[in-house]
Amino acid sequence: MVNPSGNNENEIGNRNGEPFTKRAKLQDGPTSSYTMAYLGPPGTYGQMAAAAFKSCYDTNIELIPCPSISAIWETSATFHVLPLENTIHGGVTETLDCLLSSLHGDDTELGDTQRRRRIIADLALPISHVLVVRKGVKKEDIRWIRSHEQALGQSSKFIKAQYPTAKLKTYPSTAGAAISLLNPTEADLEEGEGAALCSKAAAKLYEDQLDILYEGTQGISNNFTRFILLSNSSTSESQTPLPTKQCASPSPTAFYILPSAKEIIPFFQHSTIRNIHSRPNPILTSKGAQNGDSPREKWVHREERFSTLYFIEVDVSLYETDIDRIQKDKGGEKSWYIGKAEWRVTDQQISAL
Template sequence: MKNLDLKECRDKLDVIDKKIVRLFEERMSVCGDVAEYKIGTGKAVYDAAREAQKIAAVQELAHSEFNKEAVKEIFSQLMSVSRRYQYSLLSAHGMGMDTGFTEVETIGKKNKKIVFQGVEGAYSHAAAKLYFGEDADLYHVPEFEDTMREVEEGRADYAVLPIENSTAGFVINNYDLLLKYKNYIVGEVYVPVAHMLLGVPGAELSDIRTVYSHAQALAQSSDFLSAHKDWKQIAVLNTAVAAKKVMEEKDPSQAAVASRTAGELYGMEILAKEINNVKGNTTRFLILGKEPVYAKTAGKVSVAFEIAHKSGSLYNILGNFIFNNVNMTMIESRPIPEKSFEYRFFVDFEGNLSDAGVRNALTGLAAEASVMRILGNY
């Protein structure tokens, strides 16, 4: 009898579901009419106040607290899908957002001035040479922020900025620089990281008492360094700065965690090879320029946005990627300094600014976020 009851219930659900699908398609047809009206009048697709009123009204039609919450969730999703459909219709009429970017054949690398943070021998230096070539016109500045300022103020054509390491994670403060300065990501390069423990000529491992390096390099080599409990670890601006400092001070009790290239450049002794915890460790560097351009072959887009600090905001806005079949590859959050316990989000996703799905997704992001900026397509 129970099996029969279950079958009867499923049969009833099938009938109800068919009605739901029919009514959904009828609703979407009306949404298309709404989009046509908005196309004709220039009215915005997203009306937060109207949606809030509508959701409150349909909630009152439900007969239990559970159903009221369920109706709220269902209609939030219905409206989200409706918006995406309307954005696609607007784009089809040539009314999608203007990204402000210009497509170019390739990103020019010849006869360009390139700035990186640190000194010769730093991983940023290696990244610059890997992307622009051994003969590139390179110069260095003390701080990461200086590289961004050099580009924005026109003294450099491009900056090289580390953003992420495969084991130590994101270079968090550099994300803030992407919004502080009006520069644009035009490329990226991945540099294999193999840390060496470097000392002055003649030094022995037993002599070491203090180790200098960038904070991430110390973290990436924590297993080896922690095994020497009497060593003091001191963070400096980058690995090559650490190597240069140790060599200049000529103190055999000091060592630096840096690359083999830095050791060769400064004439240092390799006291221990490849001390990083994970072999195959890699750092991702961004290439930033002043002009909002993207190569025809670009395949990744980076954006930053801010949204209302309330339940479901992030979930709803990410629907712009899902509905448009855009594959998100990274998301990172950062506190908004002027808004306590509120966050901005940085997202990377696959695609090109000329792709219809990408442009539709960006149209939705721009409409629904309080702040949205395209950081680059590369």
């Protein structure tokens, strides 16, 4: 835990986000490489975030591209890089659902591993989308636009203004959407020419095959996506590398999952709540389906039918009693506590990559 004075020597930086002059050292242990899973292919914002997290380590970490957010969650990598929220489009539902799914994982080894994963760091990546088409395609020829749902949502104003009749197609990643233009399906060809929203980095990878029609399609210039870094909490410190670069260490925020809105204030009455996301409760929803509950049964309270889980982020720099209380009240179930962002990749470090 972190004490109020901010003098914990295990921290990477001080309470104001300024790095300590003393660098953290890697623990003695295996020198083999580690893996970090992210949303690929090359050119995605997920890859940029993974590279930023990796830059804080002096050990060998192999970046593993995954085709979807759920695929990141399912892989048994050392680290997992997941997009959590965006300044325009809000929380990333697929990430939240993956985090919540760990509460009712099966008895397999992978399910148990997923339940032990913990958030350890975060960063805010600046996001700027470009609209790309195959070489030779004109602006007026576009009939559909493909990208990740977050990119489509962030560029909704642009799309309504420039292509109000275009069909929107979701894709697991922004870079993948751009690559898909190079190998259009039969259905794509029947609908006419299409475009994709992706990063400029992805567009440059295929600049001999793709043209950029517009830059900065996102709704506002102050567009950031927050990524979180997860690690397996069951792995000993001697087996998991520690960051060695001077990353910022803001006042740490802890992450919890609560099953009821009315419990939020009592549980965190001494802490500052930074963020709340809500998603359907996968535990009770699946149980209800298995039990064959009738949708016409009488219900009085919202939670009886619309069971919800709340993903809560709180500032725990001053008060630690809330952490102890929630663990005790929940019978010590560690699945309700899902980590603490104790260090952060700075804007300067991201810009330097």
